[in-house]
Amino acid sequence: MVDIHDEARTDRTDTTTFEMEGACPFGGDSVGGTFGSTPTLASWYPQRLRVELLHANGLAADPLGPDFDYAAAFATIDLAELKADITTLLTTSVPWWPADYGNYGPQMIRMAWHSAGTYRIADGRGGAGTGMQRFAPVSSWWDNGNTDKSRRLLQPIKHKYGSALSWADLMVLTGNCALELMGFPTYGFGGGRLDAWEADDASYWGPEVWDAANVTSFDSMVTRDERWRGQNGDADYDLQDPLAASHQALIYVNPEGPYANGDPLGSARDIRITFSRMAMNDEETVALIAGGHAFGKSHGAVPADEIGPPPEIAPMEAMGLGWHNPRGAGNAENTMTNGIEGSWTPDPTRWDNSYLENLFAYDYQQTKSPAGALQWTPTDPAGPRTPDAHVPGRTHALMMMTSDIALKVDPAYRAVCEKFLADFDTFTLAFSKAWYKLTHRDMGPKHRYLGPEVTIEDGLLWQDPLPEADHAPIDAADVEELKRAVLATGVPVTDLVFTAFSAAVPYRDSDKRGGANGGRLALAPQKDWAVNRRTVPVIEALRGVKAAFDAAAAGGKRVSLADLVVLAGCVAVEQAARAAGVETTVPFTPGRVDTTQELTDLEMFEWLRPLADGFRNFADGALPAVAAAVSPEAMFLDKANLLTLTAPEWTALTGGLRVLGANHDSSVHGVWTDRVGVLTTDFFVGLTDTDLEWSATDASGTTFVGRVRETGEERFTGTRNDLVFGSNPQLRSIADVYAARDGQTRFVADFVRAWDKVMMLDRFDVKGHKRYGAMAA
Known part of the structure; x- marks a missing residue:
């Protein structure tokens, strides 16, 4: 291989002799940008804005392509045959990873639970929806030890059904099949989860810096103090937003108690906070813990420091x-997972109430597992025994974790627990519904669910239910009539745009919550959010348009307020583009419905309230503490x-919203135009104006003023949410396109596409199950 550094080597001043022939063409210890190449861009500039995250998990990574329709593919599966295949696998132990008790069911329940259990209500990230357990960092968390074996066992099933069955659906369905195999009646199953195809580098899992290769147990991790505020037991004790797990690399809490200290009451406080952050109340929390621990065992037969690195660095x-x-053999009776050893019940592969019965029938004392982990054993030596998972005739004392004792002392x-002890049927139903919620919580509206087992009742509040339309839909002629009626109200274009965008922008694709469908902008809590105050009189004006149309429309037609809000924004954008000299038609797809206050979970929707919203240049009063x-x-x-x-899309949408006057408080920050309400490229022209010199107006550097260099005249003001499009090189490159002489027509077209995309993000009733190409121009 010819050495491309020949000339450079002649300048060396040391006496090292190089064998030039056959030398590698790459200097140093790295090749291009491959793994191990250091330092990287992230290490050089750790504070840089990683705009490239917007293009993660894109079409280029997806082997199925943009036209793949998962719903159509999933419909080809005979679900009964698939479940039979899974059930056969669950009781067919293989030598390379023998099944505990001859049944893979318990470990598959753990796999499915941990796939779903990463969900958090604060930002909707995590959950089973994209099969992220296959990728770093989740795949290599200490708490996910040996879930890699469970997925590898399922590989023949995945290969048999191919692209018609996503990994995400397979993992959840396998958990259901495992429960059913052991006598538990599940509440149903909905398919429809679309796999991701690359690691998640966007989600924030906590402030801790930790070395996965040296994490050998729960209590070997670095201190968790950075993610907590207050002390366990204090009134202000809580987790940093948006986190849910008590520690980096855990799914819920440390089963040995906070800091592995064996404190059951402290564990109960951690459990309550973490499970509530995962959208579970006290009854659902107990049902999940007690139900899950009715099966299988925990593994701690080998000291943790003997175990090799996780999958990502193996x-x-x-x-x-x-x-x-x-x-x-590295498995069976020598299995090591979380360090705790033993089973909770005498019959670990059968659904019964013995977990709770034994938890309350006996007193427990602290002991340690062979791996050194803290656990609990009945003080009564005559207490029930549990069979060994692999050695016939051997038995063991029951095991409880600190997190189990917590349920007894809180x-x-x-x-x-006492309610469930007194009524096993109530417990069974509670666990069934909680498991269903756990494994479906991040899927969004029920009409996204696929398959013949979607027979669950309507109106489960956590599904953000929408009523069925009780009127005929509006048609193209009605749309034109409504456009004229909206303009006749005299509501300014700026307010119509702001209101429509405010209805749609709460959407988050992480768990498919929020959006304009349902008309929740007119309901609590959204109508009362500070960022939405400007929408209140607009909603009232549109209610008048709706009332007049509904009264006059023939054939039972009515227009939903949800549809009317979006349509009003669309006609406002058309007017603004026309004023800029560009004729355009903004796409509008009717069919939204209005939900009710009774079908709106106030607590859960409050999590959608923005602390900051750069699109509307909004910052909550509590933001400065977070912005630090x-x-x-x-x-x-x-x-x-x-x-x-x-x-x-981000750049075009923001630039358009600025010139359309869509700041939440009608401020002039970023509104760098004297034609407010006209869809011009003025934002980008001002952003890239080299005659302006910008300076911070406060010590925090959150607001700025742009002055003419030669005269010092104040021209514009802006926030970090404005200037970032000029300071970040990737965003500035895009802004240059729109600021150019030929940018106006392109900008309007791009803004309209981005606008329509946002208005349609929650319209899964018409988008189907395609990951790409769902948004038509």
């Missing part, structure tokens, strides 16, 4: 499997990510 020859165990949890750790522009990027916007 040796090449491991072929994607991690946590190599050197003891014996008064509220204890009351739920997370910049406004980073929060803006995060929101663009949740809206699935690309960098060009």
Whole structure:
């Protein structure tokens, strides 16, 4: 191989001799941008805005292509045959990873639970929806030890059904089949989860810096203090937003108690906070813990420091499997997972109430597992025994975790346990519904669910239910009539745009919540959010248009307020483009419905309230404390990510909203035009004006003033959410396109496409199950 550094080497001043022939053409210890190449861009500039995250998990990574219709493919599956195949696999133990008790059911329940259990209500990220358990960092969390084995066992099933069955659906369905195999009646199953195809590099999992290769147990992790405020037991004790797990690399809490300290009451407080952050109340929390621990066992037969690295950093020859165990065959009776050893019940592969019965029938004392982890054993030596998972004739004392004892000592949890002890049927139903919620929480509206087992009742509040339309839909002629009626109200274009956008922007693709469908902008809590105050009189004006249309329309037609709000925004954009000299028709797809206050979960929707919204230049009063750790522009990027916007879409949409006067308080920040309400490229022209010199107006550097260099005359003001499109090189490159002489027509077209995309983000009733190409221009 010819050395491309020949000339450079002649300048060396040391006496090292090089063998030039056959030398590698790459200097140093790295090749291009491959793994191990350091330093990287991230290490050089750790504070840079990572706009490239908007293009993660894109079409280029997807082997199925843009036209693949998962709903159509899934419909070809005979679900009964698929479930039979899974059930056969669950009871067919293989030598390379023998099944505990001859039944893979318990470990598959854990796999499905941990796939779904990453969900968090604060930003909707995590959950089972995209099969992220297959990728870093989740795949290599200590708490997910040996879930790689469960997925590898399922590989023959995945290969048989191919692209018609996503990994995400397969993992959840396998958990259901496992429960049913062991006598538990599940509440139903909805398919429709679309797989991701690359690691998640966007989600924030916590402030801790930790070394996965050296994490050998729960209590070997770095301190968790950075993600918590207050002390366990204090009134202000809580997790940093948007986190849900008590520690980096955990799914819920440390089963040995906070800091592995064996404190059941402290564990109960952690449990309540983490499960509530995952949208579960006390009854659902107890049902999930007690129900899940009715099956299987925990594994801690081998000291943690003997276990090899997780999958993401395992040796090449491991072929994607991690946590190599050197003891014996590395499995069966020598299995090591979380370090705690033993089973909760005498019959770990049958659904019964013995977990709760034994938890309350006996006193427990602290002991340690062979791996050194803290656990609990009945003080009564005559207590029930549980069979060994692999050695016939051997038995063991029951095991409880600190997080189990927590259910006994916390008064509220204890009351739920006693209710379930007194009524096994009530417990069964509660666990069934909680499991269904756990595994479907991030899927969005029920009409996204696929398959013959979607027979669950309507109106489950956590599904953000929408009523069926009770009137005939409006047609093209009605749309034109309504456009004229909207313009006749005299409501300014700027207010119509702001209101429509405010209805749609709460959407987040992470768990498919929010959006304009349902008309919740007119309901609590959204109507009362500070950022939405400007929408109140507009909603009232549109109610008048709706009332007049509904009264006059023939054939039982009515227009929903949800549709009318969006249509009003669309006609406003058309007017604004026309005023800029560009004729355009903004797409409008009717069919939205209005939900009710009774079908709106106030607490859950309050999590959608923005602390900051760069699109509307809004910052909550509590923002300064948060901005010390997370910049406004980073929060803006995060929101663009949740809206699935690309960098060009983000840029075009923001520039258009600025000149259309869509700031929440009608301020002039970023409104760099004297033609407010006209869809011009003035924002980009002002942004790239080299005659302007910008300076911060406050010590925090959150607002700025742009002055003419030569005269010092103040021209514009802006926020970080404005200037980022000029300071970030990727965004500025896009802004240059729109600021150019030929940018106006392109900008209007791009803005309209981005606008329509946002208005349609929650319209899964018409978009189907295609990941790409769902938004027509």
